Each structure stands twice: as structure tokens, then as C-alpha cells.
Amino acid sequence: MKIPKITVLAFCLSSACATICSGPDASPNWYGSYGYPPWFTRYDDENCPQKYSMSKCEQSAVMMDGSTTFATNDLDEEVCTVNGDCFTTKQNCNDNMVCADLLSLKAELKEGGHNIVCRHEKTYWQQYMGEVLYCHAQANCITDPMVEPSQRQMQPFGYQNAQAFTEAFSDMGIPIDSVYSSPFTRCSDHADLFTSEVPNEPVWELMYMGGAAEVANYYNITPGIKPNALKWQAFNIRNFAGKKPKDGFNNVMVTHGFNIKLGFGLPLDEGYCIVLKPEDSLPSLAESIGEIAVGDQVFTFDEDAYPVDAIARMSAESANLMQMCSDIQANSVDSITTLMNYDADGDMKVSKEEFVSSRDGLSNAVESFEFIKLLQPTGLLFSPDTLSSSTIDLGQFVHMNWGWRNRRTISYPWRTILENTMGSGGSTTLERLESFDQANYVLTALLNTLENDDKYPTLAEMERILIECDTSELSTEESESLNECSMKTNLGGSGGDWYYPLGPGDGGAASTQNETSYGSKLTYPSIYEPDFYESKYTKVAKCLVIGGEVEIGELITNMGCTMEIKPECEEKKETEEVGKSKKSKESKKSKESKKPKTSKRV
Numbered sequence: 001m002k003i004p005k006i007t008v009l010a011f012c013l014s015s016a017c018a019t020i021c022s023g024p025d026a027s028p029n030w031y032g033s034y035g036y037p038p039w040f041t042r043y044d045d046e047n048c049p050q051k052y053s054m055s056k057c058e059q060s061a062v063m064m065d066g067s068t069t070f071a072t073n074d075l076d077e078e079v080c081t082v083n084g085d086c087f088t089t090k091q092n093c094n095d096n097m098v099c100a101d102l103l104s105l106k107a108e109l110k111e112g113g114h115n116i117v118c119r120h121e122k123t124y125w126q127q128y129m130g131e132v133l134y135c136h137a138q139a140n141c142i143t144d145p146m147v148e149p150s151q152r153q154m155q156p157f158g159y160q161n162a163q164a165f166t167e168a169f170s171d172m173g174i175p176i177d178s179v180y181s182s183p184f185t186r187c188s189d190h191a192d193l194f195t196s197e198v199p200n201e202p203v204w205e206l207m208y209m210g211g212a213a214e215v216a217n218y219y220n221i222t223p224g225i226k227p228n229a230l231k232w233q234a235f236n237i238r239n240f241a242g243k244k245p246k247d248g249f250n251n252v253m254v255t256h257g258f259n260i261k262l263g264f265g266l267p268l269d270e271g272y273c274i275v276l277k278p279e280d281s282l283p284s285l286a287e288s289i290g291e292i293a294v295g296d297q298v299f300t301f302d303e304d305a306y307p308v309d310a311i312a313r314m315s316a317e318s319a320n321l322m323q324m325c326s327d328i329q330a331n332s333v334d335s336i337t338t339l340m341n342y343d344a345d346g347d348m349k350v351s352k353e354e355f356v357s358s359r360d361g362l363s364n365a366v367e368s369f370e371f372i373k374l375l376q377p378t379g380l381l382f383s384p385d386t387l388s389s390s391t392i393d394l395g396q397f398v399h400m401n402w403g404w405r406n407r408r409t410i411s412y413p414w415r416t417i418l419e420n421t422m423g424s425g426g427s428t429t430l431e432r433l434e435s436f437d438q439a440n441y442v443l444t445a446l447l448n449t450l451e452n453d454d455k456y457p458t459l460a461e462m463e464r465i466l467i468e469c470d471t472s473e474l475s476t477e478e479s480e481s482l483n484e485c486s487m488k489t490n491l492g493g494s495g496g497d498w499y500y501p502l503g504p505g506d507g508g509a510a511s512t513q514n515e516t517s518y519g520s521k522l523t524y525p526s527i528y529e530p531d532f533y534e535s536k537y538t539k540v541a542k543c544l545v546i547g548g549e550v551e552i553g554e555l556i557t558n559m560g561c562t563m564e565i566k567p568e569c570e571e572k573k574e575t576e577e578v579g580k581s582k583k584s585k586e587s588k589k590s591k592e593s594k595k596p597k598t599s600k601r602v
Contacts, residue, residue: 035082036061036079043094044075049310055095055096061087062407063080064087066523068524087407090413091257093269098348099321102322106174111248113245114275115251115253116253117241117274118190119255120158120184120256120270121161122502123153123186124152127152151186164498178252180201180254181202183204188254194254206236206240206259220297232299233259234263235292238301239305241264271316276308280306285302286302320498323432328395329348337443355368363457364453375537398420404524414530416492418491418492418535420490420495424494438560442555443537449547467540478552481561484561490535
């Protein structure tokens with residue numbers, strides 16, 4: 001029996017293998033520091049980085065004493081000791097997707113050769129303890145069909161999200177050959193939606209390692225302790241996901257977050273997938289690892305299983321966004337978004353050279369390019385590569401997928417769209433293109449405005465006039481209309497039919513009871529509206545109106561909203577009537593105050 005020493009990527013010697021993700025040979029727990037508070041405003045390198053940095057996830061935690069006091073590590077990050085002073089909760093993610101990346105990923109998926117490993121979609125977390133205390137403890141979640149209802153089940157939003165994802169894949173013609181899942185119903189129900197022609201095959205290689213006792217029994221592992229079951233299933237998923245699909249096709253595997261995290265060092269929230277590509281140019285896992293003892297059993301890696309290259313982490317919304325970007329790119333000639341005309345090579349991003357050459361010799365072309373780059377979200381949710389990018393992205397979706405669970409397993413998701421210039425989608429190509437133009441109309445109006453290079457000669461002048469303007473010059477009605485339209489078109493309300501938000505698992509009870517649950521104060525808010533981000537596009541929209549560069553009615557209409565502006569004379573009349581009413585009330589109050597006070601008879 002071959003028992004190699006514990007090494008990380010010992011078989012990967014060249015820089016081309018930077019994204020190969022197989023972890024230490026004999027330890028499944030290799031994903032680094034974990035146990036963070038739900039606030040997630042950092043970007044740390046991952047042990048398993050992806051080719052396309054579309055999402056970044058980490059394992060959040062809640063302190064057992066109900067406080068928010070975490071220790072600090074060497075990087076000055078708040079961390080805790082899981083199962084020591086804290087317990088793990090939701091796997092939180094920051095999503096930053098751009099059309100250019102999504103379209104490149106689509107092209108790779110169309111060629112086949114990938115294993116798309118998904119965590120099951122959104123579930124009823126209030127069923128968690130029933131599963132743990134019943135079928136986990138009895139080690140019969142799968143082996144006894146009568147206890148199937150005690151498993152945590154996929155909920156309707158999860159089903160709808162999975163259905164939208166799989167339909168987008170089908171519409172785009174992404175070839176799927178085989179579909180596999182964990183035997184748990186939340187995974188098989190999800191996988192069944194991928195299988196219009198080929199039935200899903202539940203396999204124990206993807207079985208939930210949380211049911212450790214059942215895993216140990218099935219594989220006859222002694223001692224049947226939890227660490228042995230975890231290791232066995234971590235090796236199982238590495239081995240299974242390391243096998244190449246049929247040429248020209250992809251395979252889908254629906255399993256559990258625990259398995260993916262321990263197998264590849266990648267936290268994934270419910271509904272997320274990781275796209276892996278078996279790399280057969282490297283030695284097989286049988287050759288590089290061979291066999292590993294687990295208790296009294298030996299796990300043997302297969303000759304046709306290889307290390308995997310991590311391509312991308314896909315959020316639940318990513319397939320629909322990919323389809324939207326694909327339609328926009330294919331029909332760019334019909335778009336009224338000015339920036340689309342600047343994209344000479346059709347890659348859904350505009351370089352400085354493309355931009356300047358499209359501005360017809362305007363003296364402020366370079367400054368205009370830098371100004372528009374300045375408007376795109378930076379810092380939070382972005383990789384260093386994105387921050388240093390020298391292009392303007394056509395179509396961007398920035399999403400905060402945070403949240404937490406309390407000890408009673410009540411979930412409090414904090415899902416919010418922070419910026420969306422891809423559009424709210426639609427059921428047809430024409431609707432998706434129209435929503436893209438609406439989401440980018442502020443940029444179109446801005447580009448028209450910046451043609452005045454005498455008024456806007458420098459980046460500093462652009463910032464002063466178009467971002468730092470005095471927004472109090474807008475009427476209350478105008479300001480509210482622009483805020484509401486931005487929310488619908490670019491911000492939190494821009495998801496459309498393909499975005500499935502989740503409310504707090506307590507039905508909103510805590511938020512109406514001074515943030516308490518079962519008499520105890522919540523550690524974190526039940527509902528959280530981000531206060532760390534403000535859209536610069538919305539600021540520019542207001543400044544364009546204030547500066548007289550565009551009429552507010554035209555702007556709002558082209559953003560896909562409606563606004564009823566009252567005629568000036570009518571507004572003046574209403575103001576005068578309000579004034580008269582106020583004076584009348586004040587006069588009446590004054591007269592009443594002068595009346596002699598009288599005592600009541602009892």
C-alpha cells in the first residue's frame with residue numbers, strides 16, 4: 001500500500017498549474033482560516049483560485065456567547081475557533097460578474113470537458129435540527145426510505161432558481177451528458193431539473209458527509225468516527241470530479257457544501273456551482289497519490305481520475321446573466337447603448353484605445369474614459385486583477401450574498417444587488433436587450449454630455465460637476481423619482497423574474513420585535529441594508545438633470561420608469577393652499593390659546 005507524505009500539489013511543477021485544486025493528500029480540511037463574522041468586505045486569496053474571479057465565498061460564524069467579539073489573526077482579520085468559541089453558519093459570497101467573463105466561460109462550457117459541481121439550491125434551514133437529531137443520529141437518512149421526510153428539503157425559491165439556471169443552460173445549448181447527485185432529496189430534486197433526456201443518477205460518491213455515521217457504515221469503515229467519514233467523502237469527490245466527461249460534453253454533479261469545501265477548499269453557498277476541468281496532462285490521482293488509509297479501510301484513487309483545474313465559481317444567478325450577455329452581444333447592432341458602438345472587437349469590454357478612437361478627436365477623450373472607469377464599482381467584491389483592469393466593462397452585476405443563522409437554525413439572508421448594468425432581463429431576446437439599454441442609459445446620456453470638451457476638459461472638472469454637484473437643487477419629487485428608478489433599473493430591485501430574494505426565516509418577526517428572537521437579542525440584524533456602498537451612476541443621473549444636460553422625464557423614461565411631473569402652476573397652487581391651511585391652523589390655535597381656562601365639574 002502506497003501512503004505518500006502530506007504535500008500540497010506535489011505533482012504540479014509549472015506556473016500553468018496555478019489553479020489545480022486537489023489539496024493535501026491526506027487531509028480534507030485545507031481551505032485555510034475560516035469562522036468569520038457575516039460582514040464580508042475583504043478580498044483574500046483562496047487556496048483554490050479560479051480562472052474567472054466571478055465570486056468569492058467564505059465560511060461565516062456566530063459566537064456561541066451571542067457576542068460579536070472575534071479574535072484577530074495575523075492579517076488583522078476577525079476569526080474564531082469553530083466548535084470552540086463559535087459555530088459555523090452561512091457560507092457568504094461576494095459576486096462580481098461581468099459579461100466578458102461570462103461569455104468566455106460560456107465558450108469553454110460549449111466545448112465540453114468540465115464537471116460542474118453544484119451545491120444543492122436553497123433549502124428550509126428550519127429543518128436542519130430535525131435531520132441532525134433524527135436520521136443523522138440513526139444513520140438511516142438514505143438506507144431507510146421511511147425517514148426521507150426528515151431530511152432538509154429544497155424550498156420553492158430554490159426550486160425556481162434551479163429551474164431558471166437549467167433552462168438558461170438548455171437555451172444556450174451547453175452540452176450536458178451525465179447528471180449525478182447525492183442520494184439526499186434536496187440534491188436529487190435539484191439534479192432532476194438538468195435531466196430532460198438523461199435521468200439523474202444518485203451516487204454515494206456525492207453522499208452528504210454530514211451523515212458521517214451512515215457513510216462509515218456504508219463503506220464499513222472502522223472506527224466509524226466522523227473524521228474518517230469526512231476524509232473518505234473528501235477523497236470520493238476529488239476522485240469522482242477528476243474523471244473526464246465524454247468528449248464534447250459536460251457532466252453535472254449536485255452534492256453538498258460540506259463535501260465541496262473539504263474536497264477542494266472552496267466554500268459555496270446554496271445554489272452555487274464550481275466549474276472544474278480534469279487535467280489529463282498531469283499524472284492521474286492513482287499515480288500521484290495512490291492509496292490512503294482511512295481507519296481500517298484503504299481509499300484507492302482511480303487511474304482515470306486527474307487533478308482538476310478550477311475554472312469558475314458560478315452563483316445561482318450566473319446562468320441567466322450569461323444568457324442575457326449572450327443575447328446582448330449577438331444583437332449589439334440593435335442596441336442604443338453608445339458604449340456598445342465603441343466595442344470594436346465585440347468582447348463586451350472597451351479598452352482605452354477603442355474608446356479614444358471612437359470619440360472623433362475630442363480633446364477630453366482620455367479623461368472621459370478615466371471618468372467612466374471611475375463610476376464602475378471598485379474595492380469591495382473585486383479581485384486585484386479587476387481593480388487594475390484597463391477596460392470599461394459592458395454589463396456588470398455586483399451582488400452581496402451575506403447572512404447568518406442563529407442557534408435555533410433560523411436563517412437571516414442578506415441578499416442585495418449593489419449594481420447592475422446587465423439589465424433586469426426578460427422572457428425574450430428583445431426584452432433582455434431593452435433592459436440592458438435601460439440599465440445603461442445614464443452612461444449613454446453621460447457620453448453625449450462629455451462631448452462638450454470645453455465645459456468638461458479635465459477629470460477634475462468632470463468629478464466636480466457630474467458627481468459633486470449640489471443635489472439639494474432637485475425637488476423632493478425629482479430626487480425620489482430618480483432614486484426609485486435607479487433602484488428598479490440598477491440597484492436592489494433590478495433582478496427581474498430570474499432573481500429570487502429570500503426574506504428572514506422568522507417571517508420578519510424579529511424586525512418587528514426590537515430584533516429579538518425567543519426573548520433573546522439577535523447577534524446580528526435580521527434584515528440588513530448595506531450602508532457601505534452608494535451608486536455613482538445615481539449621483540451622475542442627478543447631476544445631469546441639475547446641470548440641464550438632460551430632462552428628467554426623458555432620463556427616467558429611457559431608464560424604463562415613469563414619472564408624473566406636475567405643471568409648475570399646479571405645484572405653485574398646491575404650495576399656496578398648503579401655506580393658507582397652515583396659517584389658518586396657526587390662527588385658530590392662537591385664538592384658542594387666548595380663551596379663558598375653565599374647570600370641569602365632576
